[in-house]
Structures are given as structure tokens and as C-alpha cells.
Amino acid sequence: MHIQIDVLNLIRATEPVLKDILGAKQALQFDSVGGGSINHAYRVKAGGKSVFVKLNQPKAYPGMFAAEERGLNLLRARSRFHIPEVLKTAETPDAAFIIMELIETGIPKEDFWEGFACNLAHMHQQGNSVFGLDHENYIGSLPQANHTRAGWADFYVEMRLEPQLKQARNMGLADVALCKSFDRLFAQMDNHFPEEAPALLHGDLWSGNFMCTSAGTATIFDPAVYYGHREMDLAMSKLFGGFDRRFYEFYHESYPLENGWQERIPLGQLYPLLVHVNLFGGGYVQQLKSCLHRFV
Numbered sequence: 001m002h003i004q005i006d007v008l009n010l011i012r013a014t015e016p017v018l019k020d021i022l023g024a025k026q027a028l029q030f031d032s033v034g035g036g037s038i039n040h041a042y043r044v045k046a047g048g049k050s051v052f053v054k055l056n057q058p059k060a061y062p063g064m065f066a067a068e069e070r071g072l073n074l075l076r077a078r079s080r081f082h083i084p085e086v087l088k089t090a091e092t093p094d095a096a097f098i099i100m101e102l103i104e105t106g107i108p109k110e111d112f113w114e115g116f117a118c119n120l121a122h123m124h125q126q127g128n129s130v131f132g133l134d135h136e137n138y139i140g141s142l143p144q145a146n147h148t149r150a151g152w153a154d155f156y157v158e159m160r161l162e163p164q165l166k167q168a169r170n171m172g173l174a175d176v177a178l179c180k181s182f183d184r185l186f187a188q189m190d191n192h193f194p195e196e197a198p199a200l201l202h203g204d205l206w207s208g209n210f211m212c213t214s215a216g217t218a219t220i221f222d223p224a225v226y227y228g229h230r231e232m233d234l235a236m237s238k239l240f241g242g243f244d245r246r247f248y249e250f251y252h253e254s255y256p257l258e259n260g261w262q263e264r265i266p267l268g269q270l271y272p273l274l275v276h277v278n279l280f281g282g283g284y285v286q287q288l289k290s291c292l293h294r295f296v
Contacts, residue, residue, distance in 0.1 A: 007040055010055040013094035018053065021087055021099060022046040038141045043102060051087060052102040058091050065089045065098035067137035071203075071225040072100070078200055079123040082219050109216030113243070116210070116218035117250035120233065124199040124255060128227035131155035131198045139204060139224040139275050142167075152196070152229045153189040156271070161186070164274035173282050178289065184296040192267055192295065194258035198227035204272075205233045206240055231261055235268025266291035 011030060018028055024046030033041040038061070039054040054065070069086045076083040085101040109115070132148035132155060145163060149155035165182055168174035202209070203224030210220045234251070237243050251257075273288040 007055070010040065010057070010095045010097075011042075013092060014053060014055060014097045014099075017088055017090070017097075018044050018051065018099065019046070021051060022049045024049075050102045051099050052084065053097055053099045055095055055097045058093065058096045060096070061138065061141060062091070063136075064138050064141075065091070065096055067135065068098055068223070070135060071137060071223040072221070074200070074225055075123070075202070075220065075223060078126040080119045081123070082213055082215070082217065084219070084221060103211075103219055104214040106212055106214035106216050108212045112212060112216060112218065113246040114250045116243075117247045118254045119218065120202075120205075121251050121255035124201070124230040124233070126200040128198040128200070131227055131229075132159065133226040137203075137224055137226075139272075140279055142275060142278060144203075144224055144226075146226045151190075152193055152198075155228065156193075157186045157189055160271045161274065164271065164278060167278050168274060171278065173277050173285060178285075178292075181289075181292055181296050185292065188296075192264065193229055193231070194260075196229060196258070199230040201226055201228045201230065201233050203228075203233070203236075205236045206272075207237075207243070229268075230255075231257070231264055232268045232271070234261070235265045236272050238265055239269050239272055266294050 015028060019025070022028070022044070026046060029045040031043045031045070033043055033052070039056045041052070041054045044051050044053050056064070066089055069089045072083055072086055075081060076085070082103065084103050086098060087101065088097075088099045090097060130148040130150055131152050133146035134148075136146055137144050142164075145159050147159060149158065161182065165174055165179065169179055202220055203226055204222060205220065209222045210218050213219050234248070234257075237247075242248075269291050270288065273284055273291060276284040277288060
């Protein structure tokens with residue numbers, strides 16, 4: 001459902017908080033930042049200071065920014081990446097917003113892809129006793145359930161694929177044949193993924209959710225974190241063209257992947273493709289079927 005938003009009122013509602021954070025008495029400068037389709041994003045300046053803010057109508061996506069803050073804080077605590085620090089998150093009657101450190105962009109260092117890969121490999125080695133997370137969050141604008149499971153196959157089916165498939169079916173985007181194909185996959189899911197410990201995942205790791213910082217290194221943001229199978233992050237990274245080939249080489253060198261990981265990439269892409277079907281319509285159904293039919 002599309003919600004009409006009075007952006008000017010959202011900005012006015014956040015100005016007092018922004019002025020307090022920036023120590024500003026003068027008017028703030030709001031510069032729109034592109035790249036997102038869910039929230040309104042701005043670089044806000046006052047004097048020599050700047051922050052990054054995302055805004056939305058308070059009832060649009062309840063708890064989204066609070067969940068984003070928890071995800072970013074988890075990545076800050078358990079990874080080597082420079083993750084933006086969250087300065088303030090709130091949902092008021094007039095606006096929902098998250099204010100965070102502004103990370104400036106820069107030119108990649110010569111070892112950019114090596115550093116990126118090694119930091120992700122390190123993050124994936126930050127484990128957990130179960131798959132899932134202790135709170136719910138979002139994948140794009142869709143709620144993402146993270147109820148814990150002892151095994152990856154159960155978690156992937158019950159917390160990732162089944163909810164999205166149900167939504168697609170209810171929207172008339174998944175026909176009976178597609179649903180039956182998924183049922184066959186669910187029955188044999190235990191046979192596909194190699195057994196590995198739960199890994200801390202970004203959860204939505206595509207090219208739009210990382211950038212090069214002014215230090216020439218990679219930062220990641222807009223997470224949909226949970227503890228899952230690490231091949232999920234790699235599968236997502238390859239969905240829309242993939243990262244530089246050196247990234248995968250350095251990752252495998254740092255934290256070797258189990259045999260057949262490249263053949264399993266389409267399996268890990270089923271979840272983000274179902275998300276895209278539900279967000280953007282049937283244009284992604286054929287790609288979804290192509291990935292699915294490699295396994296059933």
C-alpha cells in the first residue's frame with residue numbers, strides 16, 4: 001500500500017533533534033540522497049558538521065528504524081567493518097527517523113576487494129548457537145521473521161521461503177505448479193546445504209548496500225541481519241551482476257567454502273527473488289523459476 005507523505009512536515013518534525021545533535025542554532029541544510037525507494041534520505045549540514053538521516057511517516061513501517069539500529073549495532077560490535085554509528089532513532093506522532101554518522105565516499109584502495117572479502121569472512125565467523133535472531137526486522141519494506149531454529153534447513157524453509165511464498169500465492173503471483181515445486185524442494189532441503197555453524201549475516205548484501213569510504217575501504221549498511229548460512233550473503237551478492245571476481249577469490253582464501261558452493265548460489269537466491277516478486281511484481285517470477293528448477 002502506497003502512503004502519501006508530506007515530506008516537508010517530516011523534515012520539520014526532525015529539525016529540533018537534528019539541531020541538538022549538530023549543536024546548530026542556524027537553519028539546517030538538507031541535501032537529498034538518492035538510492036533508496038523506501039524512505040526519504042538526506043545529508044543534513046550545519047556549520048562544519050554533517051549527519052545522515054532517513055525519514056518516513058510513523059505508521060508506514062512500524063519498528064523499521066529501531067530494527068535497523070539494532071542491526072547496525074550488532075555489526076559494529078561483531079565485525080571489523082566501519083559501520084555507521086546511530087545517533088538517534090525515534091517514532092513520534094509526526095515522523096519516524098534514524099539519524100546516523102555520515103560516512104563520506106572515497107576512492108578504493110588497491111586492496112579494496114581483499115579487505116572487503118576478509119572482513120566479511122571474519123564477520124561470518126562470528127557465530128551463534130542457533131539460526132535466527134532475538135528480534136524481528138525487515139528485508140526491504142517487508143517484515144522478516146527470525147524465530148530461531150536449531151537447523152539451517154528448517155530455518156530457511158520456515159522463516160524465509162514459506163512466508164514469502166505464501167504472500168506471493170495470496171497476491172496471485174505464485175501459481176499451483178510453482179507452489180508444488182517449492183514443496184518438493186522443502187522435502188529435500190536437508191540434502192542441499194553443507195552443515196555449518198550459524199554465521200552473522202548482513203542479510204541483504206547487494207551492490208547497493210556497500211560503498212567505498214573516504215579511507216578507501218568497504219562499509220556495509222541497510223542490513224537485514226540474522227544468524228544464518230554464510231552462503232546466503234554470497235548468493236545475494238551475485239544476484240544482480242555480482243561483485244568483482246577478486247572478492248570471491250579472497251573470501252575463499254580467507255575462509256574456504258565447501259565444495260559445490262557455486263552450484264548452490266541459485267538456492268540461496270530463492271529468498272531474495274521471492275522478496276522481489278512480492279515487492280515489484282511478476283517480472284521476477286521467471287528468474288525465480290529458473291533458480292528453483294535447478295534443484296527440483
